[in-house]
Every structure is written in C-alpha cells, then in structure tokens.
Amino acid sequence: MRAAGGIRYAPATRVGFDGGMASEPITVSIRREVDPDRIAEATVWVQTGVNLANRYPGFLGSGWVRAGDDSTVWHMLYRFSDEQTLAAWEDSPERAWWLEMGRGFVRDERAKRRTGIEGWFDDPPTGSVPSVTDAAEPAALPAAPPRWKQAVSIWLGFFPVNLVFALLMAFVPGWDDVPLALRVLATTLVLTPIMTYWVLPWVTRMLRNWLVPAA
Structure with a gap:
C-alpha cells in the first residue's frame, strides 16, 4: 500500500508463533530506503522515533545501522514486551506524527515481526547490516539459533x-x-x-x- 508522499508500507509479517494476541516479546525488523540528499535529516528523524518509542511501556530496546555514510538502505530493529504494548506504540498519535514527518525523504518501508522465544535471541545490529540482494525484499530477521x-x-x-x-x-x-x-x-x-x-x-x-x- 502506498501512502501520500511516496512511502510504500508493506504489512508487517509475523515470523514464529501465531495464535491470538501474543504475550511474548515481539521483535520488529524494518528496512527503509531514504533520499540520498537528506541523509542527515533522516538520521535525526530515526533517532527521534527511537526516543518517542522509548517513552512507551513495554519498549525493550532498538537499534539501527546503515552500510556506509552514503548508504540509502537502512536496517532497524525494535522490540516490545507483547502485542498490546507494540500496538499501543504503532497506533499512537506520536508515531503517526513521526511517520508523517518522514514522508518527504523515506522512499520505501518494509517490516517483519518475530514473536515468541526466538525474539529473545535477536540483538539489534551493531556493526553490519544484512546483505541486500533485492531492494524489493523486506529486511530479513537474523536466523534464530538452534x-x-x-x-x-x-x-x-x-x-x-x-x-x-x-x-x-x-x-x-x-x-x-x-x-x-x-x-x-x-x-x-x-x-x-x-x-x-x-x-x-x-x-x-x-x-x-x-x-x-x-x-
């Protein structure tokens, strides 16, 4: 689905356990492509989103990286304690305002979710990003350990x-x-x-x- 301003939002895909409103921690992985001429502005925008989410109950942490100084593909992870706390953030007016502010320079957005125990073993990336072989593909969550x-x-x-x-x-x-x-x-x-x-x-x-x- 494409929203005003050119951002294309894909429905978040749940990976792991299904069944009703999950009570396990939920990890959301997001791939965003930004305007190369507005990298500095996008950096501030992303950090603002992290700061806003951090104020919500159930927020367990987040991380974001890009491949290099001039990279236009950014990968982000954030985690909430359960479905209800995640929904409170995703449906909040603060997040709606934040997304609206990014419409001028965020070209594409894809998201995946992982629920259940596997989410405990996902760390927000700190030094590298998954290799991107197809810009149309959503960001892949790290493979869960055995x-x-x-x-x-x-x-x-x-x-x-x-x-x-x-x-x-x-x-x-x-x-x-x-x-x-x-x-x-x-x-x-x-x-x-x-x-x-x-x-x-x-x-x-x-x-x-x-x-x-x-x-």
Missing part, C-alpha cells in the same frame, strides 16, 4: 537465579511452612521479570558468538 542452544542459554540464566533466590528465601522465617503452590507462585512472579528483562538479555549477549557464529 532450539537446543536456546534451551542451554535459558538454563544457564535460570539455574543460578533460581538457586540464589532459593538460598535467600531460606532465611525468611516461615518460608518452608508456606504451601508449595504459593512458594512456586511467588518464585515465578519474582523470577520471570528478572529473567526476561535482565538475565536473558545479558546471557544472550555473552553467548552471542556461540549462539550465532560469524560466517
């Missing part, structure tokens, strides 16, 4: 965190007298956000070269 590597990474984060929590709770008077179901409930309520927002991102960064070996 499932067994994902499982190992999660275990490496979960085991020490769970162990430390269990050791600390042993000093809480009456903890052992609490029914098992309530102890498990309390444990998961505390550890789930810790794993999602701090431990897993750190583990995947530390294991980046093992999870996704350099070609």
Whole structure:
C-alpha cells in the first residue's frame, strides 16, 4: 500500500508463533530506503522515533545501522514486551506524527515481526547490516539459533537465579511452612521479570558468538 508522499508500507509479517494476541516479546525488523540528499535529516528523524518509542511501556530496546555514510538502505530493529504494548506504540498519535514527518525523504518501508522465544535471541545490529540482494525484499530477521542452544542459554540464566533466590528465601522465617503452590507462585512472579528483562538479555549477549557464529 502506498501512502501520500511516496512511502510504500508493506504489512508487517509475523515470523514464529501465531495464535491470538501474543504475550511474548515481539521483535520488529524494518528496512527503509531514504533520499540520498537528506541523509542527515533522516538520521535525526530515526533517532527521534527511537526516543518517542522509548517513552512507551513495554519498549525493550532498538537499534539501527546503515552500510556506509552514503548508504540509502537502512536496517532497524525494535522490540516490545507483547502485542498490546507494540500496538499501543504503532497506533499512537506520536508515531503517526513521526511517520508523517518522514514522508518527504523515506522512499520505501518494509517490516517483519518475530514473536515468541526466538525474539529473545535477536540483538539489534551493531556493526553490519544484512546483505541486500533485492531492494524489493523486506529486511530479513537474523536466523534464530538452534532450539537446543536456546534451551542451554535459558538454563544457564535460570539455574543460578533460581538457586540464589532459593538460598535467600531460606532465611525468611516461615518460608518452608508456606504451601508449595504459593512458594512456586511467588518464585515465578519474582523470577520471570528478572529473567526476561535482565538475565536473558545479558546471557544472550555473552553467548552471542556461540549462539550465532560469524560466517
């Protein structure tokens, strides 16, 4: 679909798990082609979009790169905690205003989404962009690591965190007298956000070269 000003918007393609409103983190990969005569303006525009998104609940991070100083094809990633928080950003008046401001120099936009556990293992690109063989193709999300590597990474984060929590709770008077179901409930309520927002991102960064070996 082509909007006013020449921007062509393609429907975002979901990659991974489907089924209703997803509660898993969602990674959105965007390929944008910009006017070569307005690179500096586009740079400020992109950073403005990042700053706006950062103000919304559920925003987990973003990154953007271009192949070189004169490159007109830019690749961007951003992540939200779930479908609802992503929709709040994508349907917001701030994002609509931001897109309107970019219509004069953004020639083309393509997006893909990835939901589920694979999104935890996507890092915003920091030093390179995927090779572009066809300007009509949307930007490709990084290939997810094998499932067994994902499982190992999660275990490496979960085991020490769970162990430390269990050791600390042993000093809480009456903890052992609490029914098992309530102890498990309390444990998961505390550890789930810790794993999602701090431990897993750190583990995947530390294991980046093992999870996704350099070609």
